[in-house]
Amino acid sequence: xxxxxxxxxVRIIFGKDTIAQLPELLPRDTxxxxxxxxxxxxxxxxxxxxxxxxxxxxFIEFGGIEPNPHYETCMKAVEIIKRENTGFxxxxxxxxxxxxxxxxxxxxxxxxxxxxxxxxxxxxxKSAIPLGCIITxxxxxxxxxxxxxxxxxxxxxxxxxxxxxxxxKFSIIDPECTYSLPERQTINGIIDSFIHVVEQYMTYDVNTxxxxxxxxxxxxxxxxxxxxxxxxxxxxxxxxxxxWSTSMALNGLISAGAVQDWCTHMxxxxxxxxxxxxxxxxxxxxxxxxxxxxxxxKKQKLAQYARRVWGLNCxxxxxxxxxxxxxxxxxxxxxxxPTKLAAFGIDAKEAAAEVMRRFEAQGRLFGxxxxxxxxxxxxIVENA
Amino acid sequence: xxxxxxxxxVRIIFGKDTIAQLPELLPRDTxxxxxxxxxxxxxxxxxxxxxxxxxxxxFIEFGGIEPNPHYETCMKAVEIIKRENTGFxxxxxxxxxxxxxxxxxxxxxxxxxxxxxxxxxxxxxKSAIPLGCIITxxxxxxxxxxxxxxxxxxxxxxxxxxxxxxxxKFSIIDPECTYSLPERQTINGIIDSFIHVVEQYMTYDVNTxxxxxxxxxxxxxxxxxxxxxxxxxxxxxxxxxxxWSTSMALNGLISAGAVQDWCTHMxxxxxxxxxxxxxxxxxxxxxxxxxxxxxxxKKQKLAQYARRVWGLNCxxxxxxxxxxxxxxxxxxxxxxxPTKLAAFGIDAKEAAAEVMRRFEAQGRLFGxxxxxxxxxxxxIVENA
Numbered sequence: 001x002x003x004x005x006x007x008x009x010v011r012i013i014f015g016k017d018t019i020a021q022l023p024e025l026l027p028r029d030t031x032x033x034x035x036x037x038x039x040x041x042x043x044x045x046x047x048x049x050x051x052x053x054x055x056x057x058x059f060i061e062f063g064g065i066e067p068n069p070h071y072e073t074c075m076k077a078v079e080i081i082k083r084e085n086t087g088f089x090x091x092x093x094x095x096x097x098x099x100x101x102x103x104x105x106x107x108x109x110x111x112x113x114x115x116x117x118x119x120x121x122x123x124x125x126k127s128a129i130p131l132g133c134i135i136t137x138x139x140x141x142x143x144x145x146x147x148x149x150x151x152x153x154x155x156x157x158x159x160x161x162x163x164x165x166x167x168x169k170f171s172i173i174d175p176e177c178t179y180s181l182p183e184r185q186t187i188n189g190i191i192d193s194f195i196h197v198v199e200q201y202m203t204y205d206v207n208t209x210x211x212x213x214x215x216x217x218x219x220x221x222x223x224x225x226x227x228x229x230x231x232x233x234x235x236x237x238x239x240x241x242x243x244w245s246t247s248m249a250l251n252g253l254i255s256a257g258a259v260q261d262w263c264t265h266m267x268x269x270x271x272x273x274x275x276x277x278x279x280x281x282x283x284x285x286x287x288x289x290x291x292x293x294x295x296x297x298k299k300q301k302l303a304q305y306a307r308r309v310w311g312l313n314c315x316x317x318x319x320x321x322x323x324x325x326x327x328x329x330x331x332x333x334x335x336x337x338p339t340k341l342a343a344f345g346i347d348a349k350e351a352a353a354e355v356m357r358r359f360e361a362q363g364r365l366f367g368x369x370x371x372x373x374x375x376x377x378x379x380i381v382e383n384a
Numbered sequence: 385x386x387x388x389x390x391x392x393x394v395r396i397i398f399g400k401d402t403i404a405q406l407p408e409l410l411p412r413d414t415x416x417x418x419x420x421x422x423x424x425x426x427x428x429x430x431x432x433x434x435x436x437x438x439x440x441x442x443f444i445e446f447g448g449i450e451p452n453p454h455y456e457t458c459m460k461a462v463e464i465i466k467r468e469n470t471g472f473x474x475x476x477x478x479x480x481x482x483x484x485x486x487x488x489x490x491x492x493x494x495x496x497x498x499x500x501x502x503x504x505x506x507x508x509x510k511s512a513i514p515l516g517c518i519i520t521x522x523x524x525x526x527x528x529x530x531x532x533x534x535x536x537x538x539x540x541x542x543x544x545x546x547x548x549x550x551x552x553k554f555s556i557i558d559p560e561c562t563y564s565l566p567e568r569q570t571i572n573g574i575i576d577s578f579i580h581v582v583e584q585y586m587t588y589d590v591n592t593x594x595x596x597x598x599x600x601x602x603x604x605x606x607x608x609x610x611x612x613x614x615x616x617x618x619x620x621x622x623x624x625x626x627x628w629s630t631s632m633a634l635n636g637l638i639s640a641g642a643v644q645d646w647c648t649h650m651x652x653x654x655x656x657x658x659x660x661x662x663x664x665x666x667x668x669x670x671x672x673x674x675x676x677x678x679x680x681x682k683k684q685k686l687a688q689y690a691r692r693v694w695g696l697n698c699x700x701x702x703x704x705x706x707x708x709x710x711x712x713x714x715x716x717x718x719x720x721x722p723t724k725l726a727a728f729g730i731d732a733k734e735a736a737a738e739v740m741r742r743f744e745a746q747g748r749l750f751g752x753x754x755x756x757x758x759x760x761x762x763x764i765v766e767n768a
Contacts, residue, residue, distance in 0.1 A: 001624045003399025008392070014641065015387025207621045209608065210628050213601030221593045237591045240385045244594050244641070253637075257398065257628070 001208050001257040008251050010144050011170040014244070016236070018174045019046070019134055022053035022090075025170045026132070030087025032059040035077065035101045037093045038066065044180040046136055050092050060084060065093070069100030071116055071152040077104045078115070081129065089131040091168075095140030098133050102148035102166040105129040119150050119159035128165040136177040138243040139189035139280070141196060141250030143171035158273065173247065175239035183230065183336070188280035190226045191337050193246040194219060195283040199262045200255040202291065202301050203368040208258045215254045216308045218245045223309070226335040263367040264290050267377055270358045275346055284337045285344075285384040291325050293380050297369065341384050352381035385592050385641040392635050394528050395554040398628065400620070402558045403430070403518055406437035406474075409554045410516070414471025416443040419461065419485045421477045423447065428564040430520055434476050444468060449477070453484030455500055455536040461488045462499070465513065473515040475552075479524030482517050486532035486550040489513040503534050503543035512549040520561040522627040523573035523664070525580060525634030527555035542657065557631065559623040567614065567720070572664035574610045575721050577630040578603060579667040583646045584639040586675065586685050587752040592642045599638045600692045602629045607693070610719040647751040648674050651761055654742045659730055668721045669728075669768040675709050677764050681753065725768050736765035 013021055026032060034050065041047040062077045080086070081104070091101035105128040107115035117123050135143040142148070147162040178186070201215035222245050228238040248254070267290075268282035291298060302321035306312040310327050314320045329339045341348045359374035366372040372380075397405055410416060418434065425431040446461045464470070465488070475485035489512040491499035501507050519527035526532070531546040562570070585599035606629050612622040632638070651674075652666035675682060686705035690696040694711050698704045713723045725732045743758035750756040756764075 001399070001621065001628070003402065005395070005397055007395035011389070011391035012640075013389055015385070018387065207625070209605045209625055210601055210632060213604065214598055217594055217597030217601060220597065224593065237385065240641075241591070241593055244385070248594060256396075257624075 001211075002206055002259070004256040006252055006256045007164065008144065008167070008253070010168050010251075012144065012173060012247065013170060014173045015240075016174060016176055018172050019049040019053055021172065022050065022134075023056075025172075026054075026057060026090065027088050027130075028057065030058075031084055032057055032088045032090055033062055033077065033081060033084075033086045034059055034090045034092060035062045035065055035097055035104065036091075037063070037097045039063065040180075041092055041136065044136070044177060046092060046134065046177050050090075050134060059090075060086065065097045065100040067096045068149070068151045068158065069096050069103065071103070071150050072154065074100050074104045074107060074150065075115070078107045081108045087129065089129055091131060091133040092136070094135070094137030095142040098135060098142040098168070099140070099148040099150065101131055101133070102128075102142070102146070103150045103161075105131045105166055106148075106161075106163065116152060118163075119148070119161040120157070122161055125163045125165040128163075130169050131166070132170040132172075133168045134172045134174075134177075137181065137185060137189060138178060138246035139185070139192045141193070141246055143168060143173065144247040144251040147250070156273075158269070171247075173243055175236060175243050178239050178243065179234050181233075183233075184278075186229060186233070187335050187337050188278055189246060190222055190229075190242060190335055191280040191284050191332065193242075193249040194222050195264060195280075195287055196249040197254065198287060199265060200258060200260050202298050202305065203259040203261050204297065205300060206257070206259055211254050211256060211258045212304070213308075214248070216305065218249055218254070219305070220309050221245050223331050226331070230335060259368050261290075261368045263372045263380075266366045266372075267355055267380060270355045271341075271346075271351060271381070274354050274358070275344075275351070277341075277344055277346065281337070281344060284332050284339050285341045286380060288325055288329050288339050289380045289384040291328075292383065293376065294367070295321065341381075348382055348384050351384070352378045355381045386590055386643070388640040390636055390640045391548065392528065392551070392637070394552050394635075396528065396557060396631065397554060398557045399624075400558060400560055402556050403433040403437055405556065406434065406518075407440075409556075410438075410441060410474065411472050411514075412441065414442075415468055416441055416472045416474055417446055417461065417465060417468075417470045418443055418474045418476055419446045419449055419481055419488065420475075421447070421449050421451070421481045424564075425476055425520065428520070428561060430476060430518065430561050434474075434518060443474075444470065449481045449484040451480045452533070452535045452542065453480050453487065455487070455534055456538065458484050458488045458491060458534065459499070462491045465492045471513065473513055475515060475517040476520070478519070478521030479526040482519060482526040482552070483524070483532040483534065485515055485517070486512075486526070486530070487534045487545075489515045489550055490532075490545075490547065500536060502547075503532070503545040504541070506545055509547045509549040512547075514553050515550070516554040516556075517552050518556045518558075518561075521565065521569060521573060522562060522630035523569070523576045525577070525630055527552060527557065528631040528635040531634070540657075542653070555631075557627055559620060559627050562623050562627065563618050565617075567617075568662075570613060570617070571719050571721050572662055573630060574606055574613075574626060574719055575664040575668050575716065577626075577633040578606050579648060579664075579671055580633040581638060582671060583649060584642060584644050586682055586689065587643040587645050588681065589684060590641070590643055595638050595640060595642045596688070597692075598632070600689065602633055602638070603689070604693050605629050607715050610715070614719055643752050645674075645752045647756045647764075650750045650756075651739055651764060654739045655725075655730075655735060655765070658738050658742070659728075659735070661725075661728055661730065665721070665728060668716050668723050669725045670764060672709055672713055672723055673764045673768040675712075676767065677760065678751070679705065725765075732766055732768050735768070736762045739765045
C-alpha cells in the first residue's frame, strides 16, 4: 500500500424526508444564499420542500446555474453575496449546481485578483464561504468531495479544482428526489459512478485489499441495482443504493493508498469539448477501448475483477480479463448505454484525429504509467 | 436501507515514516500536551521520533495513562492542562491512551460539575480541547471515531461515551510501529476488529449492499492477512492492511443505514469485569455462541457471509450458515485465539450465572431485536 492522506469531513444526511432536517443544519446568524439551476427542482417538489424548511431563516435565492456551470454566472452570484453580506451557501440540485456553488464560495473570499485563477492555476484557497447542499442527482459524487469543475464561456475553457475549503458542511441525500429524473440522466449517473471507480481501481496492484474490495463492492452494486432502477424508477431501495454507490465512488476512500488512472476521463473531456457529447457517454465509449489498448498492463486487475465482480470461475488470467471487458460492455448495454461513438453519430477515426490534435497541443501524459500520449489517445479513440 | 447520519472528519496520515509529518499538523500558537501510557513507546522508537518532530514546539508530557484508562489519572492531566493553559493534546500510543486523551479533552472544557457525568450520564459536550494522535495499536478503531471508554477506579465503574467534539483532528498511522507488538496484542487486535465488523453486519437484511460488501471486504482481509502477520511480524504490507481494516471497522461507515447487534460486546464487557479476561478473548468465546443461539435470526446473513467471505458454493442456507460458524472458529484458532472460556481456565456454567446476575441487575435488553435478556445471556455464556 502506498502512503496516503485521507480527509473527508462531509456530514451526510441520507434517506427519506431528510430535507426537513435543514433547519438543524443551517446557521441562524447569517444570511443564506440558496443556489439552484434551471428549475427542475420546481417540478419535482424539492424547491417547495426547501422553501418550507427555510421558513424563519434570512435567505435569498440565486437560480440559473447551468450544466457545466459558467464562471460568468457564478461571478454574478459573487457580486450579490458581497453586496448582501451573505455568510452561507445552500446548493439545491445536481452536481453542476454544487460545483458552481463551490466555485462561488471560493471566489467570494478570493483576494488575489481574478478568481478564475482558482481553477485555471489551481491556486490554494485561504478560505471559502461555508456551504451545504441538497443533492438531487447521483452522478458526480460532488456531494462528498471537494472537487469542482467550472467553464468560462468567453474563452471556451473548462477547468477543475479541488480544495478542502469547499467541502460541503453537510449533504442531504433523499433518494426519492431522483424518482423524476429523465432516464438519460439516471443512466449517465450509473455509468459515471461506475467509471469513477474503475479509474481508481483498474490499474496495477500495490497490495490494497481493502480498497480493491471496496471498489469491487461499488461496481457489483451498480451492476445489480442499475437495471432494477430502469425497470422501476420508483424502486426506493435501488435509488438509495445507487446514490450511496455514487457518493462512495469519488470521496477519496477507494483511492487512498492505491494507484489511479483517469485517462478515460481525460480523453472523454476532449470528446465532450469537441462534440458536446454527454460526459458519461464519452466515458462509456472510451473505457473499453482503454482496457483493450492497455490490456497487458491491466490484465491482472481485469482478471481479479472478472472473478470477484462477475464471479468468473477460471484460472486463466488472459481469458478472464477478456471476458470481463465483454461482460462490462454487456452491462452498459443492459442499462441502455452504447459503447461505440458511432452510436452517437460520431466517426471514431475523425474523433481520434481531433483528440490527438488536442492532446498534442497540451503535451501532457496520462494514465497510471503516465504513458498515454497523443498517439496512444488516437489509437484508443479510433477503436471507441 | 435505513435513514442515516454519517460524519467523520478525522484526517488520516497513513504509511511509513509519517510521524515526521507532525510539525505540519500541530498548532504553533498554543502549548501542547503529549500524552502516553506505560512506556512501550520508549522501547519501540515512537517516543524518540515524536520528540524529534516536536522540536521547536511548546509542549509538556503526561505519561502513565493505563490500559482501561482511569478517570483518576485523566483528572490529573486535566489539572495540569488548566494550570499550564494547554490548548492541544497529542496522544501517542494505543487505544487506551487515546480514549483517555479524549476524556481529558472533554473534561478540561467541562463546566457543569463532575466530568464523570460525561461518560456516566452520556451528557453532550459543548466543546473539547482539540486533539490529534499517533496510534500504535490496531484494535479499537479509536483513531477514526469519537468513542472513548473510561473506568473509575474508586467505584469500579466503566462507561463509554461518544461525542463529535472528541474526533481526533488527525491520526497518524505508521504500520511499522506495530512490528514490536507482543503477539498477544496483535492477535487481540485482529479479533477485536473482526468482531467490530460482525456486530454491525451479522444481523438482518435491510437492503444495504454497499455496507454489507464493505463489511465482507474487511472480514476477508483480516482472514487473509491475520495469519501472515503472525508468520512474519515484519511483513509491512500485512501490518498496513490489518491497520487499515481496523480503522475501517469502527468509523461509522459500515453501520450507516444498516442494523447493528453489539450483544457479544455487552456480554464480553461483563466477562472482562468479572474475570479480568482480555476484551478480545471474551469476544472470541462469546460470538460463536451468539451465532448459534440466534441461528434462525442470523441464518440468512450467515449464509451470505459463508458464500461471499468463505466462497462456499452451496444452495442450502442452513448448511452454509452452520459451515460459516465452523470456518470462523477455525480462523480464530489459526490466529491462535481460543473460542472457549475453558481455554482461559473459566468455567462456562459459573460464568453464565455471573453474567446473568449482572444482566438482571442492569435490566437492559440487547441485540438487533432487543431480545437478549439475562436468561438469554446465560444460555449464550453457558455454551461459550
